[in-house]
Amino acid sequence: MPAVELTNISKAYGTTAAVRDVSLTVEPGELFGLIGPDGAGKTTLFRILATLLLADAGTATVAGHDVVRDFRAIRNVVGYMPGRFSLYQDLTVQENLAFFAAVFRTTVQENYELVRDIYEQLAPFKDRRAGALSGGMKQKLALCCALIHKPEVLLLDEPTTGVDAVSRQEFWHMLGTLKAKGITIVVSTPYMDEAARCERVALLQTGQVLRVDTPAALRAAYPWPLYAVRAARMHPLLQDLRAYPGTHSCYAFGETAHLSLARPDAEATAHLTAYLTGKGHRDVAVTPVPATIEDTFMELLTQQQPANPEPHEPAAQ
């Protein structure tokens, strides 16, 4: 029995189609990522799975329970950490934990084994109001609250958005520990480095699933020769690379431009360097690079675009 199963789920808000015909299966004990930019439909899917929102069409189950028929059962087996506002800001750390424990008729002590690692980090701040915690500590408290009733399935909606890099690392380490304890985790993130830490991910865009696969398979699926290109000035670099005759796609990628070529060119580095130097660019460096999940995502987005008079425009940043 899958831990989570979505079959042809659709949901619209008025005329906005937030989720369109989504089908997904998450296996028990899996660490599964929902990856997509703002507005891709991640929160809507979580709210449907957490039984807080009814889909317009399709069916969904969590731990074998139907989200409509068996919603009470699901609330006992799911831990849901919404993206925002999951804590009572005026209650202390201790009071928030006691509150969530009371809702599920349990105590922190009863489930201490599961939350110990997180609780020990929170303990020095137990009398501090949640509203006065750092972003990273707030996320840890929210996770602790979501775990208080020993859920089988954790639903985490962008748990690390707005959290500093060190706290993000710690948070993902904690997810690894929870997974080792057999908990199924469905986590959404807009960060591609976090996508790479999932066992499988669904790439979402405007309410649709573009692809579901392992991070390694997504990287391997990238079909073009790919280069990271640097030069002193980024904006004209992007413009000139898009005008290069062999270009398939080109977009900003951190401090470089990622350029894919429509066909292999054994001399690509030399040809591109000569081309860019001829256009007046300085400090040019062209390096072949392996594709990341983000490159595959960008490629899938490009394939989604309708016929475009400017075929080398990036679909999104």
Ligand SMILES: Nc1ncnc2c1ncn2[C@@H]1O[C@H](COP(=O)(O)OP(=O)(O)OP(=O)(O)O)[C@@H](O)[C@H]1O
């Ligand atoms: N209550 C609502 N009323 C109207 N439109 C909504 C509502 N909630 C979400 N939407 C729209 O539905 C689409 C999907 O939103 P959703 O919040 O599910 O996406 P998301 O991937 O979680 O993005 P975000 O991180 O911005 O929340 C977006 O176009 C959003 O503007």
